[in-house]
Amino acid sequence: MLLRMKPKQIFLPLLISLTVMLTQLNTTYAQSADGSFQIKGQIADSIDHKPLSLTTVRIKSMNDELINVAVTKDDGSFSFSGLPSASYKISIAAIGYGSKLRIVDLTRSSSKVMELGKINLGYQTTMLTEVSIKADKPIVRRKADRITYDLKADPESKGNNVLTMMRKVPYLSLDGDDNLLLKGNSSFKVMINGKPSGSLENNLKAVLKSIPASTIERIEVITNPPSKYDAEGLAGIINIITSKRVSDGYNGTVNVSESGPTGGPGVGASFTAKAGKFGISANGGGSINDYPTTYNSSNRQTTGATPTTLAQQGNQKSNNKTAYFGTELSYQIDTLNLLTAQFNYNGSRVKDHSGQISTLNGTTGLLEQYSFLNDGKATGYGIDAGINYEMAFKAKKNELLTFSYLFSTNLNDRKGNVDFNDQVNFDTPDFQQNDHQKFKEHTFQVDFNTPVKRVNIEAGLKAILRNNSSDFEYKSFNATDNQFELDPQLSNEYTNTQNVFSAYNSYQINLNSWNVNAGVRVEETVIRANFLSTSTTADQNYFNVVPSVSISKQFKNESSMNLGFSQRIRRPGINRLNPYVDRSNPNYEVTGNPYLRPVVLNDIQLGYGINKKVSVNLGLDYSFMNNLDLQVVNFNPNTQITQITYANTGKSSSFGLNFNLGYSVGVYNVSLNGNAMYLWLAGDVSGNKVENNLLMYSSTLSNVVRLKHGWALNADFSVNSHSPTGLQGRTNGFFYTAFNFNKEIIKNKFGISGGVKNPFTKYRNVVNKTFGPDFNQVYQTNNYFRSFSVSLNYNFGGLRDRINKNRVGIENNDVAN
The missing domain is CATH 2.60.40.10 (Immunoglobulins)
Structure with a gap:
């Protein structure tokens, strides 16, 4: 439901209604x-x-x-x-x-x-020199709205990065380019310790590759987010928990790794300490990823009045340096007042080099030919900084009032230099492309939480104020002056403000073995886009009412079932809105669409789980949405250029099964994690109806053997089917293998890990097929698939209880990249 309303018209009566509702509930339950x-x-x-x-x-x-x-x-x-x-x-x-x-x-x-x-x-006068664990710690746990994967309980985490471990987490998978998917969907939000991190999401794959899994406690996959979370993220939320529970004392982890021929050195560390009322939890590190030269080819066939064939042969290599740091601070003023703060930073620097030979032929023979070299650089950094104040009440300590503020910013610069040679019927001069992109966000939030008998009531107000900008330049080489000159027709300066005002009210009811979590969230979105170079604007306002409900039932045999319904929203981020045109391949132009509108998804989920010697976690999921923003590909026969952008042109529905099975016997543990989904996808391209329906699946079989003297061996086997690349394309599937070892040299202190990925396959041939009115094209590239790695992991310190953390805080999860 979309209405044009002012935020003031929404929140004043809503706040009054929430206050009256809370008062009535307190009175009613207090009298009963x-x-x-x-x-x-x-x-x-x-x-x-x-x-x-x-x-x-x-x-x-x-x-x-x-x-x-x-x-x-x-x-x-x-x-x-x-x-x-x-x-x-x-x-x-x-x-x-x-x-x-x-x-x-x-x-x-x-x-x-x-x-x-x-x-x-009584006083504890004896010290235990060794603790013998009689039962394995469950790796997977299910709740009404989420499922949790305990990385500390998985020995394979000591020798892998976080991104690689995501293959084993229920509902998660990686595609052929190592992009993270939730329920087969790339639209989701990521949080660190329950708090948003725009700096992380802006560079998600590179940062997750740089974080050793040994520095992470667990991964939460929130498949049916309650109303207190922002409605953004079609598939749900991934919450990465890094902090440890400690009291006076400290502990930490240091991990050093090396991998090749792709990848490179990396280092990561985590540290947690508490002294009296003060506590700190921090993690950080960095890595260098080298991607040696690989080769690609592209073939485009067009039909119509003047059929043509475009053949391109190319190569590419790159170097990516990534660093990250995050910390949380805590100060317990007294038993009723808690002050916390967080700070996150990540930075990256990418250098890439590519070359290409291009030939365009028609019915009469050669129409066009050229070759080029492209040297590109990209630098970026992101910062999150926030503060939270939590106040409890003497009469009811679990009644909380929390005030939160968060500031986020990202800065990204892209530069490319294209140098042409061997030109035939091709007169485009050498050119440079520069794009300076900024993102700033201020978030203000107030949350109130109160338990009333068996009901926990939550309510809150929130305002997110965003500003995106892009200043992109296209400079052509002037042979007369022997210098690059700005082309105003191909350059522009663009700003986009997006303000989201929201309020929520939710109720969690615990009735013996039953748990019900129901609520509603209202969001007003105000968007203004401004093209400074052309003096034009684009304004959009949206009002959404977003319900959410989840019901779970616990059985005596330690099994549980849950049923949920939610609506989710995807608002386009700067990467999809930015009208910057990437012309690094002259026959293919890629650009964003500043007129994109949000997408609303309806999702129904049914889950079952039991965690014993044999653990079973199953989830059925049905979702549908209209006005879907999809990648659209068109071919212009006059310019012989393929144009790629986004448009609200599609509708889709899907039905899927997610599964995670585990079994332990003696020293052997085996688990199977995966999903299968049928997708119905349809849309309009240049007045033509296009369908891209397909069955998708992925699964990972993991085998772990724990031997004597601290040895553990792992063998993973994964299979991924083909998957869509928008409305008009799909990419081929692949098979993935990994073998790892882990040796604990000093118990619970020092260990070494190593392994090989895809030992039987040096390269993976990635095939992307795209189709549309009057054209078909196939892009192929050989990516390095085989790699070797070794890492050292050291734990230090000693702890007793936990750092105080505010129970409610800012969780921004409402923008899609």
């Missing part, structure tokens, strides 16, 4: 006993019997699902309220004392208040 239970107790020293304040008390279900966490007051007391009749585990931990576990059965209690009395903790 609802049969809920309360557990109380007091923690004290076993010797002098003095109360212990600031002691962590956790309440869990009998299957170890964390329900709530409390910190004892000055008198050592704690309490948990709003509990249904069931059995619970109460775990107690304090620095310098031995931990304690109590089992509480409320089903046999005749009183609504369970008094545990005084619980005494």
